[in-house]
Structure formats: C-alpha cells, structure tokens
Amino acid sequence: MKHSSRIKNYFDSAEASIIPLDDAFVPSTEQLKQIVTICNSEPNYSMLFKEKKGAKPYTAEDAAGFISWAQRGWSGSEYFVFLILEDGRIAGAVDIKSASKDASEIGYWSNPDRKGFMTAAVTDLCSIARSMGYQKLYALVRTHNSKSANVLERAGFVRDNESVVKDGSDYFRYSKQI
Numbered sequence: 001m002k003h004s005s006r007i008k009n010y011f012d013s014a015e016a017s018i019i020p021l022d023d024a025f026v027p028s029t030e031q032l033k034q035i036v037t038i039c040n041s042e043p044n045y046s047m048l049f050k051e052k053k054g055a056k057p058y059t060a061e062d063a064a065g066f067i068s069w070a071q072r073g074w075s076g077s078e079y080f081v082f083l084i085l086e087d088g089r090i091a092g093a094v095d096i097k098s099a100s101k102d103a104s105e106i107g108y109w110s111n112p113d114r115k116g117f118m119t120a121a122v123t124d125l126c127s128i129a130r131s132m133g134y135q136k137l138y139a140l141v142r143t144h145n146s147k148s149a150n151v152l153e154r155a156g157f158v159r160d161n162e163s164v165v166k167d168g169s170d171y172f173r174y175s176k177q178i
C-alpha cells in the first residue's frame with residue numbers, strides 16, 4: 001500500500017503533502033529546476049553533494065537521475081523516497097534507505113527557502129515506516145550538522161554516546177524505535 005499524508009509548516013501552518021516518489025510521479029520542468037536549485041544551495045550542497053560531485057555543480061541531469069533512482073527504489077521495493085510538495089512546489093525530500101525492517105537508515109533535505117516542514121516530515125516518516133513494518137529508524141549526522149541533529153531530537157530520536165567514522169568523516173548516530 002502506498003502512503004501519502006499532509007503536514008504543516010512550523011512557522012506559518014501552510015500545508016504540504018508527503019508523496020511517494022514512484023512511477024506515478026511525473027516531474028514538471030519547473031520541479032526539476034527546483035531540485036537543481038535546492039541541491040546547489042547551502043547547506044544541502046556542502047552536506048550532501050559536494051564530495052560526490054567533486055565540487056562540481058548539481059545539474060539538471062543529476063535531478064533527472066535522482067528521480068529515476070527514486071522510482072527504481074519503489075519499483076524494486078528496495079528503498080523509499082518521498083517528496084514534500086507544497087502546492088506542487090518542492091519543499092524537501094525524505095527517504096527510507098533500505099528494506100531492512102528491523103532497522104533502516106533515513107535521510108532528508110529541505111528547500112532552504114521553505115524551512116519549517118522537516119520536523120513534521122520526519123515525524124510523519126516514522127508513522128509511514130511503522131505502517132510499512134519497520135521497527136526502528138536511524139540517521140547518521142555529521143557531528144557539525146546541528147540543524148539536522150535538531151530535527152531528529154525534535155522528532156524523538158536519541159543520539160548514541162559515541163560518534164562513528166564513515167568515509168573519513170565523523171558522524172553521530174541517532175535512532176528511534178517506532
């Protein structure tokens with residue numbers, strides 16, 4: 001069963017939908033442009049794309065690749081990406097990164113022009129994941145990414161005492177039994 005739900009912005013109570021980024025989603029040219037702008041903007045570019053892209057900009061091809069990668073995840077039931085859409089405008093994305101029901105990593109990015117949806121989106125992702133049969137979710141957060149840590153703490157995730165090293169960077173692991 002596919003899930004879609006409504007969340008509210010913390011600052012202005014505007015509503016957005018969380019929808020599966022599966023084959024049913026056909027992005028408009030405007031939405032592809034929005035993804036490019038969001039992924040090139042800070043803190044998204046530094047936190048998520050700079051290393052992968054070798055410091056080159058995130059392109060329209062990257063955005064199209066992201067859409068088809070997300071759709072493959074749903075069609076193979078391997079990983080599950082959701083978009084946060086406000087009147088069709090992209091406010092962010094959240095994902096469940098594996099099909100491991102005992103514990104899966106999650107991830108997310110938001111439109112820096114549309115802050116205030118992410119805590120609600122991650123909280124909602126926990127309910128969605130529970131209804132899909134997941135028991136626990138966790139996130140790996142760079143130790144200096146306090147904005148991301150804030151989201152997880154507000155959504156009820158708890159930080160491990162020790163940091164972990166991944167690909168040469170230090171991360172905190174936050175997890176929640178759902």
Ligand SMILES: CC(C)(COP(=O)(O)OP(=O)(O)OC[C@H]1O[C@@H](n2cnc3c(N)ncnc32)[C@H](O)[C@@H]1OP(=O)(O)O)[C@@H](O)C(=O)NCCC(=O)NCCS
Nearest residue numbers: 010043044047108109110115116117118119141147148150
């Ligand atoms: C991390 C990230 C997603 C946070 O997005 P966001 O839109 O700022 O997050 P939220 O909507 O939850 O919160 C925005 C502000 O709303 C307020 N807020 C939101 N929900 C709130 C709540 N329930 N109670 C109180 N304040 C709240 C806070 O002031 C918060 O700012 P703060 O964290 O500085 O205190 C965003 O910075 C981002 O995309 N970063 C780059 C990608 C990234 O790091 N991804 C995570 C990798 S682990």
